[in-house]
Amino acid sequence: MVSSLLVEALSSPTDVLVSFYDTYDREAINEFPKAVARYFSDIFRTEEALLEIPPLIPLRSLSSYHDRALVRFRALVQDTSPSPEMYLSKFRDGRCGGWGLLDSSQSNGDDTEFDYNDLRDCTVLWAVSVPGETVWYQTVSNGDVIDQSELPPDGLLRAHKYPIPKEAHCGVQIKMYGNIGNDVPKTADVLNFVGILNNEPQVLVAGSDEAMMVPTLHVLFTRDHRLGIPKAPEDLTQQHIGEELLDWIADEALGGDRDAAEWVLLACTSRVQSRARSLNPLSLTLAHFPSPMSSPSAVPTLSRVLSLLLPLQVTLPLSLDLLNSVPFAPESVNEDLHSGYLQLAHGTTMLMTEGGIQEGKLVERGVLNVRAIQQVISTQTLAYKFPFSEFSFPTDISFVILAQGTKSALFQTDFTLPLNPSSTSDLYKPKSNIKLPSVDKLDAFRRLVLSAKTGNIELTESISEHIQEDFVKQRRADNAISPEDLKQTITLARLIGLTKQEGVVTLEGWEHAKEMNKRRKARFT
Incomplete structure (x- = not known):
């Protein structure tokens, strides 16, 4: 049964965020960003619920999402160098600040009076679609949401920040409100970012006063991404x-x-x-x-x-x-x-x-x-x-x-x-x-x-001893064999075991690795 809170979060994440703020303990306001992450993550705790959130994908125009839509973005962190930004954790009338919310209490936008104690840091990143992600894996991971009737992709905004030139992708400014210091994602990390999408002005050239609107994702929570696909039929060994x-x-x-x-x-x-x-x-x-x-x-x-x-x-x-x-x-x-x-x-x-x-x-x-x-x-x-x-x-x-x-x-x-x-x-x-x-x-x-x-595969002590004894025999027969050859052959044996779904390196795997290498060398003669 789908909860009403999940439906409301999908349709109006801003309202859910503000409502949560209104009921939050003001004595613990410094912990509010972390509480937001826990709150929204719990709403979408199941994989089925997470897949209800529209994804940012290269085949869909960013302009087709309504302002402040809830979206998920599986992305590679491309740039962590932008300086943190400061935001007001609450406005003068006591309403929630951050996450791209505007202060409607300012009559003409020129009023700059605020309490400096309400300022907080916001981490800013640039993230892009995961480069090289294959079509079948996008479909599996996004829950079959690719629709050929969607609008065509936008122009490649800041295309120089994507590793593969001229390839369709999404590039988005990421703002994180609860990840400070060592908790900030690292360059080349892949994460599922879930948040509120809007457009915000950004100065793209250092020293320039000219800003342009860029898609910005105000993160509510993140979820680790691990490679995986549905199980195959049991009869296929x-x-x-x-x-x-x-x-x-x-x-x-x-x-x-x-x-x-x-x-x-x-x-x-x-x-x-x-x-x-x-x-x-x-x-x-x-x-x-x-x-x-x-x-x-x-x-x-x-x-x-x-x-x-x-x-x-x-x-x-x-x-x-x-x-x-x-x-x-x-x-x-x-x-x-x-x-x-x-x-x-x-x-x-x-x-x-x-x-x-x-x-x-x-x-x-x-x-x-x-x-x-x-x-x-x-x-x-x-x-x-x-x-x-x-x-x-x-x-x-x-x-x-x-x-x-x-x-x-x-x-x-x-x-x-x-x-x-x-x-x-x-x-x-x-x-x-x-x-x-x-x-x-x-x-x-x-x-x-x-x-x-x-x-993962284990190299047991008994197999390790056998490999060492075998290696000594090989060295006696051919002193050109080096410790590097030993390391590479063990790597081969590990990989052979993994492709056979074995939990430990076996004698058969070790012999198979040696035979593979022997046949490889024979091709040069």
Whole structure:
């Protein structure tokens, strides 16, 4: 049964906010913003209730929402550098202040008398639609709310603050009233912001007096976002589905190369396991990947297939012109943080193609971009450039690179696997030619991928001892094997176990990892 309070909050969140303020204990007024967050979060405590709130999505014009509408916005925090703003927690007539409410007690708007004790700080951020969020995952997460009859998207306001140029997205100023100090969201965090939407003037250029109206979300509460999809039918066992998934990736995107399909799957499901021990996502180069015969800008079928499986996936066709012309790492320009291709949410898979790289010269910008990409691949950190300093922020991005030669032309990855397809004719086929599995089976594929990407696996003491003894034997037979090889093979064994939904690394998984690497090396001979 739907509560009347929920219905009222959906239709008029401002009235509910004001009513709550009117009944709130004035002795605890300093805690009011936190109380608001608890109050509204409780109203929408269930997933079903939360999905009743209209979402901000790129396919719907911001102007189609009525003024002070209640909305939810799953977004990436792009910029935390704007200075906090001050607001009146209450107006002269005692009414509630903040959350974009106006003081109607001022007769002509020129009366500036107020009690300084009523001033509070408001945190200001800029947030954008999660870059690389795939269409199927948007639909699942937003509750099937995408309506093709909606109005077209607005012009790309402040497009320089979105990582992927010219892609439709929402960019919104965020104002938070209860998150101060260490509670403020961090750059590249992904959160569900729920609040009241209006338009407010903002000075967009430092030192200028000219302001323009920007969409502003006055946050009532936030909710963490975790990757997840509905369960697959019980009769589709994970082992059976895992084998079918590898076959499907190989047949549809990699010319039947099943080994390549497994390497790609492991790379896409890997994530940062431990920053302290540098257990970063497995990075992979698929070598000898042919360039498209039709057009240099043709999209590889692998990109389309991965977008059907992964929640967050970005395809980046590299060229010297692109590397030399735009920043890949965020940088501050006139006190405004411009985004870059690498400012992505944790859990994103980036597929980079090198088919567009021809002979030429990397200028300074290009060299800096290559260094930034390599830094993320190797250390999972990204340096943000400010006028007099640089600050590194943690990332968690998986990389798969498609290279024409025997290795990547620009980057070092953990593993390089020469592609060995039975046919190259389908490596760039159009989306309409991809043979899709049934809806239930595709959902099971997605569940397996997400379970592997978000799951945990244990390396027991007995297996660890076996691996150490086995490694000593390998070193005796081949002194070229290094401790780094051991770490990478253990990473492979962990990923293999996760894709099989196993809670611990097994001897079979360890042997499987060794055999995979052996077959990979054999392709170079």
